[in-house]
Amino acid sequence: MESSSAQASRLLAVAGNPNSGKTSLFNRLTGLRHRVGNYAGVTVERVEGTMTFADGETRRVVDLPGCYSLSSNAPDERIARDALLGLLPDTAQPDAVLVVVDASNLERNLYFATQMLEVGVPMCIALNMIDVAERHGHKVDAAALEKELGVPVVPVVARTGQNFDKLRESIREARRGQRLWRMPAEAEEALNDLHVAVQACGYLPTVSEEAEALRRLCHARDEDPFLARGGDELRAAVTQARARLEAASIDREALESEFRYALCEGIVERVRSDTGEGDTRSAAIDRVVTHRVLGPIIYILIMGLIFESVYTWAGPIMDGIESATGWLGEQVARLLGPGMFTDLMVNGVLAGVGGIIIFLPQICLLFLFLSILEDCGYLARAAFLVDRVMRGVGLHGRAFIPLMSSFACAIPGIMATRSMEDRKDRLVTMLVAPLISCSARLPVYALMIAAFIPKGYQGFTLLSMYVLSVVAALGAAWVLRKTVVKGKPATFMMELPSYKMPAWGHVLRTVAQRGGVFVKQAGTVILAISIILWFLATFPRSDEAVEAEAKTRIEQGASETDTANWAGGEKIRRSYAGRLGRAMEPVIEPLGFDWRIGVGLVTSFAAREVLVSTMGIVFSVGDDVDEGSVALRDRLRDAKRPNGTKAYNGLVAISLMVFFVLACQCMSTLAVIKRETNTYRWPIFCFVYMTALAWVGSFIVYQGGLALGFG
C-alpha cells in the first residue's frame, strides 16, 4: 500500500494513554509544525505533522486520540482503533506506530501497549516520564522491558526532550509485536475458530486479524459494524465461539482484562525496581485539596487570589498604557492640526482601539494563572469537586471540558460536545455553554469595575461575575433538564494526574498566543469597527444647531462648563448612532441604561468587547481634541444625564455586567449551534431565553438595588 513516491508519504501514528505525555512528545517530534483538522465525517480532531530524522528524511506523523484500551467503544478511542487498523476513509494503516508509555503508571499503560503489540503494526515504545517515575521511587529498566516486549523501548522525558535523538533512530527500527499470553485451551480453540472466520471475511489487515478476533470474542455487540460487515456467517462464528467459552465456565467479558493485567503485573515486577525514596507529595497534597471541607475553601481562596492579583498587578501597567495613548493623541492632534481626519484619528481610532488595548495586561495575567493551574494538575481536582454538582443539575461528566473551554470562547466548547454520546446531554451542554463568561466579556467587566467599583472590592467583583456565570449555567441546565430537554445523568470516571511543576515554556507560549490574538483583533476588526462607529457618531453633523441652543442656554443662566458638556453629548445624540441609542432607550431604561449604553449594546453584537471601544468613542466625540486626555473611566463617572444628574453609578455598572453575563450577543455562537444541531430551532431558542434572562436579571439587579437604596 506504500506508494513509490517520496518517503514523506510514510505514516507514523502516535498512540498512548491520555495523560501519558503523548501530546508533548508529538509536539517535540514534529516541532509544532502541525495542522488540526477533523477525521473525515467524524467529529474528533485529527492532528498531523511532519518529523525529520537525523539524516534529513521526513515522515508524516499523526497524533491519535488518547486511548485506555483498544476494546473501548468511546467515540475517540474507536477512532484510534479504526485508524490503526486502516479502516478510516482517509487514513491508510500506518507504517509504524510509536506507543507512548507513562513510566510512572506502568501497569495500566502496558495494558494498552500489549494490545498494540497484537495489532501487528511495526512498533516502537517511548518510555516517557521516567523522571516522574524516579520521583515516585521507581526505576524502570528499559532494556529489560525491550526484552520482555520484543520491540524497541526508548526512555525519554518529552517535556525536556531528553534522549530524543535515540528515539528518532529507534522509530526506524520499529518491529512487529505478538501476543505474549496464553489462555486456557478451550479459550484458545474458540479464538482460533473465530480467527478463521475473520480471515474469511478478509476486510481487516492480515496482521491484525487475530487481535480483532479476540476483541470481538470478548466484547462485540450486535450493533457493531464489524458484525454487520461480516454478515451472518461471522455472527454465527462469534456465537459459537462464545458458547464454547461459556461451556468452559469462562467469563468472556473479563477474559481479556484478567489475563492482560496478569501479564502486565508480571512484566512490571521484572523490569521495575523500587529505590525506596518514594515521593508521596502528590498524595499529601491531594489529601488537603480534595478534603471535604478544606477542598472547596482552598478552591475559593485560590480563585480569589488570582482575580485580586490580576487587578493589583495589572493596575500600574494599565495606567502606563493610558498615559501613552493620551500622549499619542496629543501629538497627533498637534501634528495634523484640526480637521475631520484628526478627529477620526484621536476620537475614533485612538479612543476605540486604545480603550481596548488597555486591558491586555489583565487578560494576559488571568490566563497566565489559569494556565499554570491547569498545567500543574489542580484543575482536574476542581473537576472532581464540581462533578457532583454538575450531575445534580443534569450535566454529564464529560461536559466539564466543553464548559471549561467556554471560559475562553464558547465556540470550541460547543464543538467539544461532540465527544458526548447522548444527544440530550450534548444539547443541554450546548445551550448552556454561552452563559459561561467568555474572554470577550472580560474587557467589559474590567472597564465597569475600574470605573465604578472601589479599590478593595475590584477583584472580588470580577470573581463574582465569573461565579454568577457558572451559577447561571448550572441553573439553566437544571431548568432545561426539567422542561425542554428532559433526561437523566450518565457514567463518568476521571483520572487525576499527579501534580507537577507547570511547563513554563508551554504556559508562556499560551499566554503569548492569547495576547497576540487579542492585539491582532484589536488592530484589525476593532480598528475597522471603531472607524465606522466614529462616522456614525459624528454624522449627521448638528454643530450649528447645538451651538445655537448652547448660546440660548447660557443666556438663560446655565453655567459654561455644564453647557459645554451638554453640547458635546447632544451632538452625538443627534447622530445616527445616537438616534439608534435613543430608539432603544425605553426598553433599557428600567435596567438603568441610557442611550449611550444602548449604542454600545447594539455594537456589542459584532463582538462583546466592542462595547468598550464604543464607550471610548461615544465619550470622546464631541470633545475638543486638544482638551488633554481624560481616562474613559473618569468620563464614565462624570457622565451626566440631560437633566444634569450623574448618568451612571456602581449599581448601573453591576446591572450592565449582569446583562453581559447572561446575554447572548455572539452571532457566531448561534451559527455554530445551528450547525451542530442541524436546525434553526435551538439557536433561536438559545437567543430568546438568554436575552430574556439578561433583561430580567438586569432588571432585578437595578430595580432591586434602587429599592434597597443603592441608587
Next chain:
Amino acid sequence: MQDLAAITMLAFAVTYIGWRYLRKRASGNCCGESECPAAREMVDRIKRGSRT
C-alpha cells in the same frame, strides 16, 4: 484634504469588514482565520486532559 483622508479610511474600514465577513463564511471560523486558535487550544486540552 483632511476630509478626503477621513472618507478614505472609512472606505477601507467598510471594505475590510466586508472582506472579513466573507472570509468568515468561507472558512466557518468566527474570526475568519483558517484555524480557530481557541479550538486548537481546546484540542490540546482534551489530549492532555483526563477523561474516560
Next chain:
Amino acid sequence: MTEIPLPDGALLRERPADHTTLADLRPGDSAVVCCVRQGENKRRRLLEMGFVSGTTLRFVGVAPLGDPLHVEVRGYQLSLRRADARGILVRAS
C-alpha cells in the same frame, strides 16, 4: 477460571453478604477486588482501568458532597462515581 458475572441477583460463588463494595470503604482503607457487577460497558471499562479480581486498591477520599470517590489503584489516582463504585465488590486485604 473466574466466576461468571451475574445480572440481577443470581448466585455468586462467594455469597454477597460476605462482601463490601468500594462505596462502603472509609478513607485510608485498602481492599482487594473480588469482582465487578455492572452493565456490560461499564464493567468492561472498570476492568480495563484495572479493577480486575485480586487487584489491591486504596480508598483515598470523597468529594465534599459524598460523590465522587477518589481511589488509588495500580499506582494511579482515579475519580469514580459512587453508583459505579457500588458495583465493585471487595474484601479487606
